[in-house]
Amino acid sequence: MNSIIGPTAKNSRNRLIKILLISILIVAVAYFVYITGGTKTVFAQLLYIPIILSSLFGGALLGLIVGVVCGILVGPFIPLDVSNGIMQDPVNWISRLLIFSLIGFATGYMIDRINKLNAERQERNLKSPFYDLPNAQKLLYDIEERIESGSNFKLLSIKLTNLQEIEKYVDNSLVFTIVENLAEKLGHCCGNDIYSHEKDEMILLVCENCQHGYEEKIKKVIEQYFAHPVSINGYKIRVSLKVGIYIHKGEVNTPIEIYNKARIAYEQGEVKESGIYYYDVNLENRRREIHDITGALLESIEKNELFVMYQPKIDIVNNKITGVEALVRWKRNGNELIGPNIFIPIAEEIGFINKVSKFVFDNVTSQMKTWQSKGMDLKCSINASVGEFADDSYILWAKDIITSKNLNRSDFEIEITERALAYNDRKLLDKMEFLKELGYQISIDDFGTGYNSLMSISEIPFDKMKIDKYFIDRINIIEIQELVKHFIEYAHAFDKIVIAEGVETKEQLDVLKRLKCDEVQGYYYSKPLLHEELEKFYVNFNKANM
Numbered sequence: 001m002n003s004i005i006g007p008t009a010k011n012s013r014n015r016l017i018k019i020l021l022i023s024i025l026i027v028a029v030a031y032f033v034y035i036t037g038g039t040k041t042v043f044a045q046l047l048y049i050p051i052i053l054s055s056l057f058g059g060a061l062l063g064l065i066v067g068v069v070c071g072i073l074v075g076p077f078i079p080l081d082v083s084n085g086i087m088q089d090p091v092n093w094i095s096r097l098l099i100f101s102l103i104g105f106a107t108g109y110m111i112d113r114i115n116k117l118n119a120e121r122q123e124r125n126l127k128s129p130f131y132d133l134p135n136a137q138k139l140l141y142d143i144e145e146r147i148e149s150g151s152n153f154k155l156l157s158i159k160l161t162n163l164q165e166i167e168k169y170v171d172n173s174l175v176f177t178i179v180e181n182l183a184e185k186l187g188h189c190c191g192n193d194i195y196s197h198e199k200d201e202m203i204l205l206v207c208e209n210c211q212h213g214y215e216e217k218i219k220k221v222i223e224q225y226f227a228h229p230v231s232i233n234g235y236k237i238r239v240s241l242k243v244g245i246y247i248h249k250g251e252v253n254t255p256i257e258i259y260n261k262a263r264i265a266y267e268q269g270e271v272k273e274s275g276i277y278y279y280d281v282n283l284e285n286r287r288r289e290i291h292d293i294t295g296a297l298l299e300s301i302e303k304n305e306l307f308v309m310y311q312p313k314i315d316i317v318n319n320k321i322t323g324v325e326a327l328v329r330w331k332r333n334g335n336e337l338i339g340p341n342i343f344i345p346i347a348e349e350i351g352f353i354n355k356v357s358k359f360v361f362d363n364v365t366s367q368m369k370t371w372q373s374k375g376m377d378l379k380c381s382i383n384a385s386v387g388e389f390a391d392d393s394y395i396l397w398a399k400d401i402i403t404s405k406n407l408n409r410s411d412f413e414i415e416i417t418e419r420a421l422a423y424n425d426r427k428l429l430d431k432m433e434f435l436k437e438l439g440y441q442i443s444i445d446d447f448g449t450g451y452n453s454l455m456s457i458s459e460i461p462f463d464k465m466k467i468d469k470y471f472i473d474r475i476n477i478i479e480i481q482e483l484v485k486h487f488i489e490y491a492h493a494f495d496k497i498v499i500a501e502g503v504e505t506k507e508q509l510d511v512l513k514r515l516k517c518d519e520v521q522g523y524y525y526s527k528p529l530l531h532e533e534l535e536k537f538y539v540n541f542n543k544a545n546m
Contacts, residue, residue: 018057022066025050030073038082044074044096051104059115060108067104071097128196131179136197136259142205143255150250156204156218157244157262158182163200170235175199177232178239185221203262218243222274242266246279294346296332301359306330308363309528310380312537313499313521316513319545321538323379323413325521326364327528328356348385357388361398367531368412369405376538381413381443389416389431399438409439413464417446432461443499447487464519465491469502472522475511485515492516 029046036043047070055063075093080086126138134142146153160178167175179202183194186204193205222241229238244265248258264287265279300306310324330338347353364380371378388394402409414435432442443464467487474480488498500512503522512520526537 015057019054019062022050022054022057025053026066026070026073030070030078033074034078034082038079038086039074039088039093040080047074047100048103051100052107055104055108055111058108059112060105063104063106063108064101065104067101068097071100130199131176131183131196133183133194133196133202136195136203139195139197139203139205139259140255142193143258146205146207146248147253147255151207152250153248154206155246155248155258155262156206157246157259157266158186158202158204159242159244159263159266160200160202161240161242163239166237166239167199170237171233174233174235174237181232182221186218201263203259219276222276240274242269242274243276244268244279245276290342290346293332293338293343294350297330297343297346297350297352300330300332301355305332305334306356306359307530308360308367309530310367310534311521311528312526312534312541313381313519314525315519316509317518321378321541322519323381324534325381325415326360326383328360329528348387353385353387354391354394357382357384357394358397362401364412365401365405365407368407370531371535372407374535376535378538379411379413379441381415381441383415383445386416386428389428389435395435410441413441413443415443415445415466418444429460436461436463445501462496464497464499466499466501467517469522472500472502472504472508472512475508481511481515484512484517488515488517 026047029043029050032046033039033041033043051063051067051070054066071093075088075097076090078088080088080092126134126141128135143153143155160182163175163178166178179196179199182202186194186202193207195203195205197203222243229236244262244267246258246262246265253261261279261284264284265277267287268277268280268283269275307329309327309329311327312321313323313325314320315322328340328344330340330343332338344353344356347356361382364382368378368380399409402412416432436442441463442461443466444460444462445466446468447465465487467484471480471484471487475484484500491498497518499519499521500508500517501521503509503512503520503524505524509520509524529537
């Protein structure tokens with residue numbers, strides 16, 4: 001490993017300059033003592049200044065040397081009284097010389113001890129508390145040195161993504177063996193600039209001369225030793241690594257910015273899967289946008305920035321509107337429209353989705369009450385997450401809202417994606433049965449994109465099946481048509497209603513009619529509408545099809 005503390009050429013030059021200045025100061029003080037009358041005055045004591053300074057700059061040895069030089073200069077060479085030519089008593093100037101020497105040596109010795117203790121403390125501060133490796137603080141110093149030298153380099157941040165699980169559930173001592181082995185293998189590959197941050201992150205600073213072939217070597221380490229199970233201390237385990245790489249080519253960046261860019265790079269890909277990823281500025285901008293949106297999302301309801309739109313569902317057999325799907329939208333600061341594909345996952349991640357769902361449900365039930373008072377016969381579907389399905393308090397809250405507004409639960413359709421049912425969770429299926437018993441209708445959204453498809457559809461309690469837009473966009477392909485036909489026939493065999501979402505063209509609609517699909521929604525009939533726009537659409541559609 002590279003030395004943590006070491007003199008540089010710049011430091012050597014500075015030391016020589018300091019010695020020169022001390023020499024000039026000694027001569028100046030000695031001359032001043034002479035012209036002011038000799039050693040009988042107190043001005044001889046001024047020589048303690050260069051003695052102490054030399055001890056500070058050069059330690060005990062230089063302090064001793066300067067003490068001797070100063071004692072001799074104001075000893076036999078300078079009279080006690082210059083004007084009368086009276087020389088000093090040898091006992092006096094020898095005593096002064098010894099005192100000067102002792103002060104220089106003692107001061108230097110104490111300063112040496114202090115510097116040594118500071119160096120040891122600094123070395124400890126620059127070492128990882130877990131491993132025999134320099135830490136991130138030392139890394140930042142070294143990056144800054146590379147930047148100042150104008151050299152290009154690459155920084156690799158290596159995240160051991162399952163190290164904490166190994167420490168907790170297998171053997172905590174394995175962590176040290178794994179990291180030591182990895183440091184040894186990487187040291188053979190990329191030189192000795194290896195650092196550690198926390199227990200599960202290592203960093204490599206790869207110099208410009210060592211960059212050739214480094215990526216293949218890192219891949220070899222991952223594939224041979226860490227991408228597959230390995231035997232360590234009697235255990236057979238698999239260690240997963242994610243490597244983030246940032247290439248510095250002289251850009252104006254601080255060391256911490258460079259370090260963060262390498263860490264941002266490894267955030268790509270699957271969390272627990274090994275891989276090598278290069279820094280992408282678009283990823284950084286995306287993450288920055290997410291953090292910016294997260295803070296604003298928490299205030300969106302209080303600021304009345306969320307609103308609900310409704311997309312009509314059309315019965316293509318009887319040519320009538322059967323209902324709408326409620327879709328939440330967010331207009332941030334009154335003008336910036338944030339798509340649900342962006343803020344819904346964020347809301348789920350930060351635990352805010354329950355408030356968003358309650359906002360939607362409360363608005364939808366109020367709107368349904370208004371539409372019923374206007375004689376509009378509509379059912380409304382609302383998207384729900386697995387968490388909401390499992391939350392008994394949310395279901396009880398929704399039940400009370402519907403009851404308080406004198407609405408029927410059968411007018412509401414709860415949509416859950418097929419991917420949420422991927423593992424055929426018995427508790428989730430039981431909850432769906434419970435909701436059906438309460439009177440709600442259940443719809444499987446995005447059908448065909450999950451893992452169940454036709455294999456276990458008979459075990460899922462649902463009323464409607466929505467074929468994903470992916471298939472509708474490709475329905476002109478014969479193989480896709482046959483697949484959609486099987487979806488529809490299989491659902492009809494269980495007396496279920498089939499809805500096609502994302503219908504945008506007459507050609508798509510004609511194929512779906514031929515395949516005996518029941519309902520459609522999409523831009524061919526209407527985009528999502530505000531509640532007042534939906535009312536106009538409802539009236540005009542019914543008039544046109546009377």
